[in-house]
Amino acid sequence: MRHSDRRWTFGPAALRLAAALLCLITFAPAAVLAQLDAAAAGRMPQGLAEGVHVLVGDVDAPTPANRGEIGNIGFVVGEQGTVVINCGASYRHGRAVIETAERIGGKPVVLAIITQPLQEFVMGASAFTERGIPVLSHRASAELIEARCETCLRTLRTQLGEDEMAGTRVVVPTQRIDGDTVVTVGGRELQLIHPGWGSSPGDLIVRDTRSGIVFAGALAGFGRVPELRDGDMAGWLAALDRLEALAGQDRDLVVPGYGAPAGTHALAALRHYLRDIDTRVHALLAAGTPLLEAIKAADLPAYSHWARYPLQHERNVQRRYLALENELFED
Numbered sequence: 001m002r003h004s005d006r007r008w009t010f011g012p013a014a015l016r017l018a019a020a021l022l023c024l025i026t027f028a029p030a031a032v033l034a035q036l037d038a039a040a041a042g043r044m045p046q047g048l049a050e051g052v053h054v055l056v057g058d059v060d061a062p063t064p065a066n067r068g069e070i071g072n073i074g075f076v077v078g079e080q081g082t083v084v085i086n087c088g089a090s091y092r093h094g095r096a097v098i099e100t101a102e103r104i105g106g107k108p109v110v111l112a113i114i115t116q117p118l119q120e121f122v123m124g125a126s127a128f129t130e131r132g133i134p135v136l137s138h139r140a141s142a143e144l145i146e147a148r149c150e151t152c153l154r155t156l157r158t159q160l161g162e163d164e165m166a167g168t169r170v171v172v173p174t175q176r177i178d179g180d181t182v183v184t185v186g187g188r189e190l191q192l193i194h195p196g197w198g199s200s201p202g203d204l205i206v207r208d209t210r211s212g213i214v215f216a217g218a219l220a221g222f223g224r225v226p227e228l229r230d231g232d233m234a235g236w237l238a239a240l241d242r243l244e245a246l247a248g249q250d251r252d253l254v255v256p257g258y259g260a261p262a263g264t265h266a267l268a269a270l271r272h273y274l275r276d277i278d279t280r281v282h283a284l285l286a287a288g289t290p291l292l293e294a295i296k297a298a299d300l301p302a303y304s305h306w307a308r309y310p311l312q313h314e315r316n317v318q319r320r321y322l323a324l325e326n327e328l329f330e331d
Contacts, residue, residue, distance in 0.1 A: 045104050048253065048261065049211035051077035051188065053104055055097070057120070059224045059258045059307040062089065068160050071120040071257050073097055074215045076208050077105030081186025084112045085206050085215045086257075087124035087135065089156070091167035094124025098131065109133050110186045114173060115204045115217025115257070117144040117230075119152040125171035136175035136183075138194055141202030144230075146172045177204075193246065195219070198239030200230040205243055212250020216243055222259030222266050225303065225312040226273065228319050233278055240267050258307075273303055277313075281320045285328075294321050 045053040053075040062068040067089070074085035082105045088094045098109050112128045114121050114137040122145055125135045137145070149170040157165045181192045191207040199218045206215040218227070219239055244264045247254045255261045277300065284294040298317040303309060 045075065045100060048213055048255070049208075049251070051105065052208055052211050052213050053077075053101075054255050054261060055100065056260055057258070059221070061308060062120070062156060062159050064160055064164070067093070067164060068120065068123075068156060069093055071118070071218075072255060072259075074206070074255055075101045075105060076188055076190065076206075077101075077107050078186035078188030080107065081110035082107045083185050083188065083190065084109055084128075086115055086121040086217065087112050087128055089120045089123050090160070090165050091124065091126045091169070092164065094127030097124060098127060098133075107186060111136060111175075111183075113137070113190075113192070113204065113206055114141060114145075115206065115215065116200045116219075117141040117149070117202060118200075118218055118257075119149065119156060121217070121257075122149055122170075123153065123156065123165075123168050125173070126167065126169045129171050134175050135171060135173040136177070136192075137173040138202030138204050139176040139178050141200065141204070142173045142176050144200070144202065145170065191246075193242070195239035195242045196235050197232040198236040199226065201232075203239060205239075205246065207246055212247075213253050213255060214243065214247040215255045216257060218257040219243060220254055220256035220258075220267060220270060222256050222262055222269070223305075224258040224307040225309050225316065226270065227312060228277075228316045233274060233320070237271060237274060240271055243267065273300070276300055276302070277316055277320060281317055281324060285321060285324050291318065291321055 045055045047053050055073040057072055058066040058070045060066065060070065062070060069089055071086065073088060076083045082101050084097060084101050088097045101109050110133065112125065112133055112135045114135060128135055153168060153170055177192060179194050183190050183192060189209045191209060193205040193207060195203055195205060203219055204217065205219065220243065243254065244267055247264050252263045253261055254264055254267065280298045280300065281294065284297055289297060295314050295317050300313065
């Protein structure tokens with residue numbers, strides 16, 4: 001069932017005075033971008049427009065040093081409430097996200113949206129449901145969370161330690177959509193856009209209609225090697241085209257899942273990587289190169305400076321090789 005004409009309205013919550021406000025920059029995206037590196041280094045939210053903020057996370061793998069706080073989290077503040085985009089990596093992180101969002105915007109958090117079923121976006125949801133805050137995702141993401149996130153949680157406990165992950169549990173979103181939807185939450189209208197199967201089967205793009213700012217989640221990462229585990233190559237490239245068109249309507253500003261927000265021009269490098277790895281692996285497979293040799297032969301030095309390149313790129317080559325090999329057998 002499609003939801004292209006459906007509108008959801010969440011009831012108003014009690015108003016609060018703002019405890020603190022960051023500088024809100026509505027008409028100067030270049031000035032915003034110039035501040036983001038400093039904000040990311042201190043894990044401080046950065047204002048992008050009136051009522052729109054981003055908390056830029058680490059771009060590396062989860063480690064005790066970064067406490068698993070990888071990936072970006074968004075806040076969109078309306079007159080009656082705040083929407084959080086992605087929940088964080090643990091119960092502790094989720095609580096900190098809620099506290100920060102409410103301190104910055106001065107409004108209660110009334111909804112959390114998960115853009116992809118990734119541990120850094122999902123594991124903090126337990127803090128939201130503890131507060132009675134609904135969690136929304138695409139139906140396919142909810143199904144993947146239910147199917148595999150207990151394994152992710154066990155892995156994070158090993159990587160980060162039991163103390164860091166204390167209180168964390170897997171929460172499957174109860175608010176689910178199947179297609180493009182418009183929601184009005186806390187007095188703010190948001191477009192929730194499912195571009196098809198791109199980085200995952202349940203990708204969501206969140207566009208704040210008032211500012212025009214677009215949150216891409218894991219569909220976009222700037223300066224970081226993407227993860228192809230759940231991706232569909234053709235669908236991902238098509239999703240980037242739709243993302244570019246959405247962001248280019250207004251402020252030309254994309255908030256990626258990883259890395260600092262940037263204009264739509266930054267999507268070009270991600271497109272090039274996806275096409276380059278696909279072309280290289282196609283050529284190696286056609287030449288009869290065995291998988292283990294192909295993993296080393298598919299080095300792409302142009303991207304070697306990106307975060308997570310050595311290990312993640314090799315994993316991507318392996319996954320793309322096996323996917324293409326499977327397609328050949330099916331034919």
